[in-house]
Amino acid sequence: MSLTLADDERYCFTVEWYEEMAARVRQFQFFYFVKAQSIEMYDIKNRKMFLRTSVKENNISPADLYLGNSINVCGRLLNIVDYGDDYTRRKLSAKKERTLGMIKPDAVDKLGQILDKICQKGFLISRLRMCRMNRNQALSFYQEHQSKPFLNALLDYVTSGPVVTFEIVGENAVGAWREAIGPTDPSAARKTAPTSIRAQYGQDVTFNAVHGSSDPGAAAREIEFFFPSSGPVPPNTARVGNCTCCIIKPSAVKAGMAGKIISAITEAGFQVGATQMFTLEKANAEEFLEVYKGVVHEYSAMVVELTSGPCLVLEICAPEGSPPVAPAFRELAGPTDPEIARHLRPRTLRALFGSDKIKNAIHCTDLPDDGQLEVEYFFRILDR
Numbered sequence: 001m002s003l004t005l006a007d008d009e010r011y012c013f014t015v016e017w018y019e020e021m022a023a024r025v026r027q028f029q030f031f032y033f034v035k036a037q038s039i040e041m042y043d044i045k046n047r048k049m050f051l052r053t054s055v056k057e058n059n060i061s062p063a064d065l066y067l068g069n070s071i072n073v074c075g076r077l078l079n080i081v082d083y084g085d086d087y088t089r090r091k092l093s094a095k096k097e098r099t100l101g102m103i104k105p106d107a108v109d110k111l112g113q114i115l116d117k118i119c120q121k122g123f124l125i126s127r128l129r130m131c132r133m134n135r136n137q138a139l140s141f142y143q144e145h146q147s148k149p150f151l152n153a154l155l156d157y158v159t160s161g162p163v164v165t166f167e168i169v170g171e172n173a174v175g176a177w178r179e180a181i182g183p184t185d186p187s188a189a190r191k192t193a194p195t196s197i198r199a200q201y202g203q204d205v206t207f208n209a210v211h212g213s214s215d216p217g218a219a220a221r222e223i224e225f226f227f228p229s230s231g232p233v234p235p236n237t238a239r240v241g242n243c244t245c246c247i248i249k250p251s252a253v254k255a256g257m258a259g260k261i262i263s264a265i266t267e268a269g270f271q272v273g274a275t276q277m278f279t280l281e282k283a284n285a286e287e288f289l290e291v292y293k294g295v296v297h298e299y300s301a302m303v304v305e306l307t308s309g310p311c312l313v314l315e316i317c318a319p320e321g322s323p324p325v326a327p328a329f330r331e332l333a334g335p336t337d338p339e340i341a342r343h344l345r346p347r348t349l350r351a352l353f354g355s356d357k358i359k360n361a362i363h364c365t366d367l368p369d370d371g372q373l374e375v376e377y378f379f380r381i382l383d384r
């Protein structure tokens, strides 16, 4: 018996797409049919069907369907702005709680290890950026501690260097993340929650490595602080000096390899000057990869891969006075094809983390002179 769409479980959302050619935001009803594995979009203003496509072709799963997320459907970047019906709201809202996590300055050099641990604990990171707060911003973030005796020490601490902030989405995200980080004081954590993040990476009650929102209200406010839809945010930390660009590709992010790749990069002596999660529109991916158009016959597949989900962009830097970083980083990246890399250079990133020529774990800048340009593209032009 064939399944009609009317019998199928269906999730419905309101989504927005910024149509660049017309410079306007268009609204659609977005339908996700669970059993049929199909997607339909209905143009709200023009009251007609806009497109019908398959879930597989667009690499979208129910885990991607939550408010605030951006999904790529047929090359269009859609922002999920609201539930489209009560059934979807009831069914999905409890499963899609959000919270804010932060890696504090003393633990940012453990970024790879902490991200890996977050991933192993099964959390989904939906947005992430490295930034640096000034004192006023830190005071505003920690407004509930204005009268606490430790306020000054706390402000000194969180403004002493970059922090990495991220949004986690999932069932009971606030409580689950608080449990994962452990008690405020790392020495207590080492006794009562030895596998928690503070037990493993925290030093003392002030320098305790990570933050987690205390309740859903605080989470909403803190997410808005670091990821507002408009208005100022603490700036990203890109230095754009002796640097090169590395993109951990969507397939590697989805496979949970981002933390391990970052650890391999820092263990090889490179510094991560800045990092941010981006979900790219087709037009941006085409623009970024334009140098390969007509040169590399996998160009179209590279664009599809780069737009297939969130990627993590890193500014790779070397310590002061080092030789140009781009050629050295290309050595660590290894040959484009992971199969060749595994034969010739088995310790390179693509040999260790890539699966094929397109899903080869990372993009890295080809020509040394382009390193700054690629870093600027993400951190000066596309940032937010």
Ligand SMILES: Nc1ncnc2c1ncn2[C@@H]1O[C@H](COP(=O)(O)OP(=O)(O)OP(=O)(O)O)[C@@H](O)[C@H]1O
Pocket: 150, 153, 154, 183, 184, 205, 206, 207, 208, 210, 211, 212, 213, 214
């Ligand atoms: N007694 C203290 N002395 C010094 N610093 C402290 C003290 N208590 C807390 N802090 C610092 O202030 C931060 C906020 O304190 P709070 O009581 O909200 O703890 P928390 O909720 O476990 O931590 P966070 O809000 O960072 O997730 C702590 O994470 C820690 O860095």
